[in-house]
Amino acid sequence: MRILVADDDPQMLRALRVTLGARGYEVVTATNGVEAVNAAIEHHPDVLVLDLGMPELSGIEVIEGVRGWSTAPILVVSGRTGAADKVDALDAGADDYVTKPFSIDELLARIRALTRRIASQDESPVIRIADVTIDLAARSITRAAPSGPELVRLTPTEWEVLDILVRNAGRLVTRQTLLTDIWGSEHITDTGYLRLYIAQLRKKIEPDPANPRYLLTESGMGYRFQLEPAVVEGQAPGVSSPDS
Structure with a gap:
């Protein structure tokens, strides 16, 4: 399964690439919103993990852009804790929202839940x-x-x-x-x-x-x-x- 991780924090990006890769996921990374949209178009990830506060295009703009042609689950991982930010992301088309800092076990559980949702769509x-x-x-x-x-x-x-x-x-x-x-x-x-x-x-x-x-x-x-x-x-x- 291919996961696109987009975050402008290089340490977060590196940690998620290593951790998810160790769990058997194929990981594609992006450091800004434009890279995220281009990577989604090129690689057609099964799941997208996005930060909201990225340069060039915000996470909300990425979600809106991707939702125009893809139904792949989108998990927002953000340091923004306000209810308005979460509602905006979900209304734009995100499927789930995790607030930083988070445990890797929680992140993996959220990803598994999203992929189960994909599997159940045929039913x-x-x-x-x-x-x-x-x-x-x-x-x-x-x-x-x-x-x-x-x-x-x-x-x-x-x-x-x-x-x-x-x-x-x-x-x-x-x-x-x-x-x-x-x-x-x-x-x-x-x-x-x-x-x-x-x-x-x-x-x-x-x-x-x-x-x-x-x-x-x-x-x-x-x-x-x-x-x-x-x-x-x-x-x-x-x-x-x-x-x-």
């Missing part, structure tokens, strides 16, 4: 609720209309929330689980983030956002994606076929 279901079709593998949502299907656009973070809920359809997903998986354990009490994104998702996919039928709140606990019978094509963890 992603197609969900139909009312006039909306959700295709997790294609990361697309369409709504039926008289003139033909209309595309419903989600931000990357809205996709993260919806992906977790759909893959656990019918099950309660706690607020703590969602916050930890999307924003990290340091934001486990920031429930305002979650309420905002759930409200945005309801506006985009619920027939009546004020009276949700599918994105349900479990008071004091979390959220549940509730499916009606006979609406799933394919299989995914937590999603049952009509015959099961």
